[in-house]
């Protein structure tokens with residue numbers, strides 16, 4: 001019996017898929033089809049799949065060509081499958097020519113001509129309305145956002161806004177994107193969504209205005225400085241039936257999702273301590289080192305550290321204590337926030353102008369997890385035990401420079417109502433972070449008053 005295997009996402013099942021499966025079946029007697037998991041697709045940079053895996057598998061099955069369907073969920077699985085199932089022929093469409101020639105040492109590789117004029121990506125782009133998004137604030141992060149959106153289907157940056165004329169003008173010239181300096185309502189008019197990347201103190205006002213105008217909002221952290229305002233903004237988003245997301249990009253990375261599952265899955269027993277550090281030396285004179293009112297180490301980087309703490313231990317801590325090392329003008333150059341839970345402890349450390357190891361350590365009753373620096377990009381991690389010779393290493397492939405595309409992709413999915421419940425970063429978690437930010441601001445202000 002001649003066994004054939006093929007793989008694909010088979011999203012929004014179309015004629016090209018049908019023809020491929022038909023011809024694959026004709027190559028032998030028994031056809032195995034590997035359907036990718038969403039996780040695997042995200043890992044290999046294919047974002048925004050529409051159909052859940054059950055639907056994609058059913059569609060393959062309904063063609064009647066597959067004798068067996070398996071799930072493809074990791075890099076390197078093809079070689080394993082070919083050996084395990086005793087495969088004679090590996091086949092894929094001609095868009096992959098050359099890419100899988102290395103499998104010739106295990107079985108015959110055949111590339112079938114691709115059906116012209118159709119692809120899942122095309123259908124996604126045609127059927128999903130393209131989300132027109134405007135960037136508010138044209139500083140350092142705006143060009144990165146612009147670049148990363150080009151890797152996510154279904155979204156397009158069409159406009160920008162910055163009341164500072166010089167910055168607006170240079171952004172418009174460099175990126176050929178219409179950049180407004182006033183008439184905020186007109187700027188919003190043709191948009192479905194905005195990305196707020198302006199100075200920290202302006203975030204909440206822009207968010208409020210955009211939500212009131214019925215726009216979806218992705219806002220850089222920290223979205224607000226107070227608990228009450230965070231509650232108000234999430235309620236407003238609910239009332240207006242639009243998506244509001246705080247842009248803590250780590251929350252949306254596949255590697256970080258995997259880390260949470262492993263940590264909560266019992267591999268290290270009960271979690272007793274979480275310790276996370278994010279620090280950057282930065283440029284002297286930059287906002288994070290001089291704006292003592294609205295910037296500084298904790299306001300810029302503290303959300304990163306709080307993220308794994310709230311994800312792993314919850315937001316209902318019993319007590320929070322914070323201490324800072326202050327610079328000349330009263331800005332915090334290093335801040336340590338310590339949480340006490342009923343049966344565990346946690347620390348978030350942030351440095352701006354102070355450098356430390358950017359690692360995340362999760363300590364448990366059976367072992368610990370070490371995510372090496374930069375843990376907030378979660379490219380991989382170790383589960384370690386008492387016996388130093390025993391280490392379970394997890395590797396997560398990661399596309400792009402800074403993980404922003406996963407956050408953008410999540411935002412688009414939410415706008416389109418794909419992907420179910422909020423769980424990667426909930427409104428409650430974001431509100432709990434605003435609460436800590438508020439406590440921090442009060443403490444730092446007290447310190448600054450003492451300097452006057």
Ligand code: CTP
Nearest residue numbers: 008009010016020092093114115118119120121
């Ligand atoms: N395929 C094909 N003809 C097409 C589209 C896909 O023969 N017009 C083949 C692919 O070469 C692959 C299989 O169908 O062997 C599954 O492809 P998949 O990547 O799931 O489909 P695409 O439409 O190419 O998806 P996307 O646009 O998301 O890349």
